[in-house]
Amino acid sequence: MSGFLADHAGVEIRVSPNFNPRRGTDRPDTIILHYTGMPTAKAAESWLCDPVSEVSSHYLVHEDGAIVQMVRESDRAWHAGKSSWRGVSDINSWSVGIEIVNPGHEFGYPEFPDRQIEAVIALCQGICGRHGIVPERILAHSDVAPGRKVDPGEKFPWKRLATANVGHFVEPVPIGDGPALKNGDRGRLVEELQSMLELYGYGVEITGIFDASTEIVVAAFQRHFRPARIDGVADASTVETLRRLLSSLHISFAQV
Structure with missing residues (x-):
């Protein structure tokens, strides 16, 4: 069980078989946040630990804030799929994947509970501290896989995370009238x-x-x-x- 967080840290261990060694690095420099996109937390947790699925994450965060670790941070979980960021295409080798229990857009897409977000913040702070991950390297799945993925979605409270130095954020410029660039434009x-x-x-x-x-x-x-x-x-x-x-x-x- 070496490499897994201790139970007294409030983390349950449920090992997924879906992992392999990192490629080109021995430590992550990025965190990718996902939502599970499945009707129930139980189904999502089971799927991430099923060898048939060929998907996993390092952590799963339940609605009540309970955290399950499935893959050691030193190993390569299979969470990002086809993706890229700053020219790197093997995101799985360079990242820690966190799945956040939420049924997603296909199943009503509810708000993320406070206890869950508090747990995500604390988890990310610990990961960043262990690996020196900077705020701008905490990304959405949709950032690294545009069009293919939309999670954790527009309801995810990035501003709240940023106040805890988890993630990069600036106040969005208000929407107004004026010229805009759109499909078909060039120059x-x-x-x-x-x-x-x-x-x-x-x-x-x-x-x-x-x-x-x-x-x-x-x-x-x-x-x-x-x-x-x-x-x-x-x-x-x-x-x-x-x-x-x-x-x-x-x-x-x-x-x-």
């Missing part, structure tokens, strides 16, 4: 938008053409950082929120 402004998204970490090709893949990435960005309206249209609110995020990391667009 310098589209290229700048794609460059800023890529600089932040999203997997987007810099072409100067606002195509369907760019729209999907913009929607993923909005779901995390500007959830008031998720439409894949890069309005001024979306673009300026992105610019503020980069600025808060002391990255100016002039560096692109």
Whole structure:
């Protein structure tokens, strides 16, 4: 059982067979937050431990705040699937995966309970402390797999996490009227938008053409950082929120 958190830390151990060694690193630098997207917590926990599923996570956080560890942090859990961030495609090797019990968009998508979020915060703080993970490397599944995944979704309280130094957040710029970039547009402004998204970490090709893949990435960005309206249209609110995020990391667009 070496490598698992002690029971007295409030963590239950239920080992999943779905893991293998990390590739290219011996420690994670990223945390990926998911929701389970299944009707019940019991079903989700069983699925993550079923060898037939070929999926797992390092941790599962129940609605009441109870935490189950399934894979050692030193090992590679199978949680992210086809994904990328800052040019890295093997996200599983570089991350700790946390599944948060919530039935998701297909099953009503309720609010995340306070006790659950408190447990997620404490868990992330411990992981970050052990591995030196910085706030901007705490990401949504939808960030690393735009279009394919939407979890943990627009109801997830990223601002609340950020007040505890868990995750990167700036107050979204209010939505207003004005010009916006959308599917079919092309030119310098589209290229700048794609460059800023890529600089932040999203997997987007810099072409100067606002195509369907760019729209999907913009929607993923909005779901995390500007959830008031998720439409894949890069309005001024979306673009300026992105610019503020980069600025808060002391990255100016002039560096692109």
